[in-house]
Amino acid sequence: MTNDWVDVKNSDCVLVIGANPAENHPASIAWINTARDEQGAKLIVVDPRFTRTAATSDLYCSLRSGTDIVFLGGLINYTLQNRLYNEEYVKYYTNALTLIHPDFKGPVDLDGLFSGYDHETRSYDTTSWQYQTEEQPVTVVKRATSLDDPNCVFAHLKKHYARYTPEVVERICGTPKDKFLQVAELFCATGVPDKTGTIFYAMGQTQHTVGTQNVRSMAMLQLLLGNIGLPGGGVNALRGESNVQGSTDMALLYHDLPGYLGCPTDKHGNLEAYSAKFATTSYWANGPAFFISLMKAWFGDAATKDNDYAYHYVPKVSGDYSWISLFEALYQGTIKGLVCMGQNPAVSGPNARMERKALGNLDWLVVMDLFETETASFWKAPGIAPADIQTEVFLLPAVDAIEKAGSIVTSGRRMQWRPKVAESPGEAMEDIWTLDRLVKALKDVYAGSTEAKDRPILDLVWDYGDPPDVELVAREINGYALEDVKDASGEVLVNKGEAIPGFSTIAKAADPSTTACGNWLYSGYFAPADDGSGVTMPAVKRRGQKDPGEMGFYPYWGFTWPANRRVLYNRASARPDGTPWAENKKVIWWDEEAGKWTGYDVPDFSATKPPDAEADPAGAGLDAHSGTDPFIMKPDGKGWLFAPSGLNDGPFPEHYEPLESPIQNPLSSVQNNPVITVYDTATDEEIGDRVGSADKFPIICTTYRVCEQWQTGSMSRTLPWLAEVQPDMFVEIGKELAEQKGIENGDEVIVTSARGEIRAVALVTPRWRPMNVNGGKVHQIGMVWHFGWQGLATGDIANDLTPHVGDANTRIPEYKAFLVDVRKA
């Protein structure tokens, strides 16, 4: 989230699209209601289904699952056509004025594609997407003087979105035009300086083959309305698990290293090549220093200047190793061992039966969990003969959240410490204890090895005490001084042995290898800090109630990365001249007398850079940005309405149909996202990567969650209260479709897709309604994905029906729009 949970109370309009916070993030509804009660804010819900959040909304609007780019594109077009955008914000803070390569062409000209597409490789050459530059004498980006310049981003934006009319929204999304216009009128009214609108989204946006572009659409709309960087604004991802933000920050993802440094690839043969990937004209210019500090935390004395700080110890990726690729490799038999720490892929993965079959190819499986999950017991799943499965399984009992100490991060990036408050059962052990024993055993089995490949294990710094002390782990993540840390002038910033107060210490250090920091973004979270009452403690443990400005930022409660900032990009909360856009939307502002930014939040900007500071194109890092460039992580300091890099499927979002769709794409002849990977493994088997068609599977299906169960159910179907209130695997079906199929509420039904079939209880409700799409009637249904064969409440696995296909950029599976049929059992 760019903002925080409590911050939504500052909003004038809350657009929930692709999320269901009343169900899945219940605490947030209280703050939405505070905004409604105290300042008359409106709550809009856009969703295929009339959800629990919709039931409490001011305005509900339906859309067909998988058409968010059209709906959001319609809002962008409405904003442009009616000149509802914040023009000053757009001119100064976004790349609207930036000139694009004259060869750039978009879907309007190229029937759904962007310039540079290669049909053979199914990928784009992005040369024509680049900014125009000139040498004077260093390379600078060319910007137009007026939004009317035909080569500027803004002109391209208007041309691209002109097709996304209310009529097209109605035709593709199935949303009645008048409903769409009501949403547009309400939400796009937040483009004025004293109003802010926020967008809440979750997996309803991301779990599509166009998921990344869905999210970009929201960010672009918010940039146009001037809603980013302000209280009650932002683009807010409601994350699904208690610490999925933290696990992401810690880079349990193939492509990353802690703090989003990025995993090196085979293109980065040495540290110099890896360091060159960081943009030199943004805050990322400090990336190489943060990496060196990470290597010191991991490999200590073995990481020296002479050996590129042990850069060669870090594995390099060649291509894609993400979830779907991983399970394809497992299915093909190239992966022999799997460690599964607190996750249950047997239930949660796409085309889950195929993924479970793949597990049988393992020589060994290690599961660390609280319960005997479906993954741990995949070898005795219904219909499986254990004798056929040759996999060794080690099931290690773990302790739960309240039985160990450590920190987690909310969706709002706020880190909170949990002390141990209860005892754990039997021989269940903390994860850090298990990992500690495992590392010690590995160091033993590799002891005495003289092979170069084994040095990373033997040299791994692993000294957290016995039993391991989580506070020592926290200290390493926070970062500490290995030597006196000095700046370029020789002044000591931090004494040897002390915790570093924040990542700026690493950035300022003349020699970053005098620090050891496990995650630069978390730097400061375990350093001593005041809780607002004069009591000092590690920042993450604070429970201070002080709230300067009464904005709900609560800067003395826990610690929010980065640098305890509550609102990301908050330089944009002030006008270009440094004064707040409006008195009621103040976050930070320029204090001319003091010569610094001040306010209620930590500035997300150079603290002493004045608003009228000129950019120095030859300068390093943020010196290359002017005083009106709020997006400090971007190489041009601007919010990107047009993305010249970073995306595989286009600089603007363009609508393509889900992999499985009941209609042909009405907008162009390109049916699906043209750069997605569609696998064809074992298509001759029922469980293979088969793609369904509308003649056999005419109904759109989506998966979702309910408040009373959680994820794969391993932590909810095992609890008597929760098993009792939501006991059954169900599929929710609209009344008209149910009548057509002869299904009554409570009937057992069979849901089929190209990947197989499952049984479920029919929940017949008016919450699903048929839609008129492209001239025909379309039905949608939905299933919970909480069920499996273990625990107190059991049922079939929804993901046995979902396709093995992912987004073009992130490769998140398309769980939210696939085709099925349903019949009475």
Next chain:
Amino acid sequence: MTRLSRRSFLKLSAAGGGGGGLLLLAGLSEAHARGVGDFPLHKKVGEGFTICPYCSCGCGLIIATDEHGHVINSEGDPDHIVNRGALDPKSISVRQLSNSPLRLNKVLYRAPGSEQWEEKTWEWATVEIAKRIKQTRDETFVGSVEVEDREVPVNRIEGIAWLGGAANNSEDCYLACKLARALGVVYLEHQARI
């Protein structure tokens, strides 16, 4: 007899607790709630603050335990800035998570082709797992690959995958990443991807 409001009762718990409130109030048997008649607490109760392990709102809970550290109550933390004492059905059920008879309390092992689990010791399991990791790692280690006619060191293993976990603490995740990458794991994924 000391009279304590609910709020000051909690504040006392916080001030004395700092890092761990477990069994903090063991000796304080005369706490009372405001507005309710006097009733002394005879049971030794420890209270501590924690954060809900389900969704990402990060709601505060107060967990009460008996002298053995077993959970006897869970309720919303009224001072918490996000939930101000309110909880959803999952959060309030945290006590059942800790007390569940289904919880694993022994290391279990399933041999190839076997129909059942066997109980094992931690010592045995960690050593055996380390041996499996070493064997698979040594068999599937890729030292370098050819990129544009040049040998580039990649130091990775393609035979071991690591998954999880978004419900683990950040410190757990950090150590998992550190270990996996030191081994050379590239198939490193978890809930955030899906």
